[in-house]
Amino acid sequence: MDVRLGGETGGRCEQLSSLALRCAERLRVPFRDFYRELIIPILYEGRTVPKGRGLPMNSTVDGMLESAELWVRAMNTVMARSDLRRATLLPWRDTFAPRALAKRFRAWCPQCLHDFLTDGAIVYEPLAWRVAEVAVCPHHRVLLEFECPFCGRGRQPSFGAYTRVGCCRRCGKWLGRDVAPQVSMSDEDQEMFCARSVEEILALSDVEHEVNPIASDIAVRAIRDVFYDGSSAQMARALGVLPSQIVHFAAGTFPAPLHLFVRASYTTGATMEQMFLTNDFDGESPVKKEYEYEIRRSVPQRVQMSRDLVERLGEALEGDGSKSIQHIADSLHITATTVWRRERELATRLARQHAAYAVKERQRQKDQYRSNVVAFLIACRDQGVSPGRRRIDEECGGAGRFASDWKRSVIRQARAEVFGLFPDAWDDTDEAGLGQVS
Incomplete structure (x- = not known):
């Protein structure tokens, strides 16, 4: 299938779920049918498909767990490719702790979506938006959005039966728009630095060939030994974690979380390439800056x-x-x-x-409707015409048909007020009005 991966270089690679939606668009079929006919047979190859199997609403296909592995295999098969691991966080499986690494629900930059569309570029959703640590867009200095500005739906899943890239999963409206940058954000702001660091990390794995980042325990030991004199306690104080956690990270008991490396980069000045590809820190550089980090503790989802x-x-x-x-x-x-x-x-x-x-809102709307009716009838009277009830309702924001009793009453009273006639003198079924007013 000839669908080019969006943002193939520079850390702005497209997330796999976005690519799957664009494949369905290219075939001009709802995503539901694309999933049922092309993806499910590969996901359940050699197994019985569960009865009533629906869309993967809660699985994070862009992360680094089993669902991501299965989807990469399926999409590689459908698109006749072999490099779609880079559209997920799978290349970093041995480097970062998988817990809470990827957002379970969508986030987006409305300005990026707007620019993609107006510039005639591929409209896609970058993988960086899926990383839990990323809360801002470093290119436009705005916060990522999590709720549709039209219907208010938040915690949006990756997929929907008839959804498209860049659109709300509930109401289907386009989410891109012009937004004002938040000038208070500087390059030294923690959230801005984190977003840029994540894109720097993803740029390292955004290559066609297989990339092998340095394992988590080796990277932690190198940072500890080079910048903190081999002291786990000193490193823990500087990065806002417990000393026992640094000991376990360095021993390889479990991988370190992404935020530990982002904090280390901020305080030491080490680049992501140095930490994960070369381990060459140009000698013992002093700590670049100090920052008081809050110690994070895991919280159950419930x-x-x-x-x-x-x-x-x-x-x-x-x-x-x-x-x-x-x-x-x-x-x-x-x-x-x-x-x-x-x-x-x-x-x-x-x-x-x-x-x-x-x-109160209902009363306000009624008062506004009455004002609109009176203003419209005055304009009609000045032009020498008398419109019917349906036209009045349509011009004042209504549907024109199936008007409620209170709308009929408002129109009758407004006619009497503007034209000086009794309400009963008007035929409520009149659609063409009374013609010319003498």
Whole structure:
């Protein structure tokens, strides 16, 4: 299949899930059919496909676990290629700890998507957006977005039955747009430095041939011995981790997380190429800069979900009441029932607040509709015409058909007010109006 991999050089390589969606677009079929007809037979080769097998909504096919291996094999077969490991984090399996390395849900830079489209380039989603440590776009100095600005759906999965690259997985609307850069971000900002470092790392594996990065324990020992005088405690204090963790990382008990190497690069000035390909640090360089890092501790997914839910509900309660329980549920990609079950008290308060807001908003919309009707009828009167009810409704933002009783009432009263006639003098079924006004 002749579909070119987006951003093939420079650390902006396309993520595998984005490539799969573009393949479905090239074949002009929904992704659901592409998955069923081409991917599933390879994923379950020699095995029975589970009955009712749906789309892989929760698997991270761009990471470094088994699902990524299976998808790389399937996509290599479909596209007659052999180098699609670089569209995932698989080349770094022996270097970084897999836990929480890749985001389970989508993130995107709206400005990047907008530029891809307006420049006539390949519209794709870079692999760097999938890395959990990346929260900003280093090219436009804006925060990555996680929620659709139109429908509010967050925690979006990689795939959907009819979705396309750069579009919302729920409402299907295009997510690219012009956004103002956040000028407060400098190149020395931690988030900016992290995003650039991740792209530097991915550039090392974004090659057609197989790359063999230095193993995690060797890289940790080299950094410790060169920059911290072989002291695990000194290195731990500088990088915001526990000394026992450095000991285990250096011993190869388990691989070090990505953020440890990013912090080491920031404080020592060592490049990613030096740490993972050459181990040549040009002698004993002094520590470049100091930064007080917070010690990270792993949090179970269920606990993190509860924290996120409480935070979202708290933010909504501090607002004007426009966010409903369903909006909160959509932003976290859970059901409204789950919100009620986990945080009944906060959900009750928000429901009451939103109900009061809904009443006020409905009244505001009615007042606005009446103002629009009166303004339109005055303009028609000045032109000497009298429009019918359906045309009035259409011109004032309605559908023109199936108008509600309150709209009929508003139109009758506005006609009487503008044209000086009694409401009963108007035929409510009149579609053409009363013609010319004398």
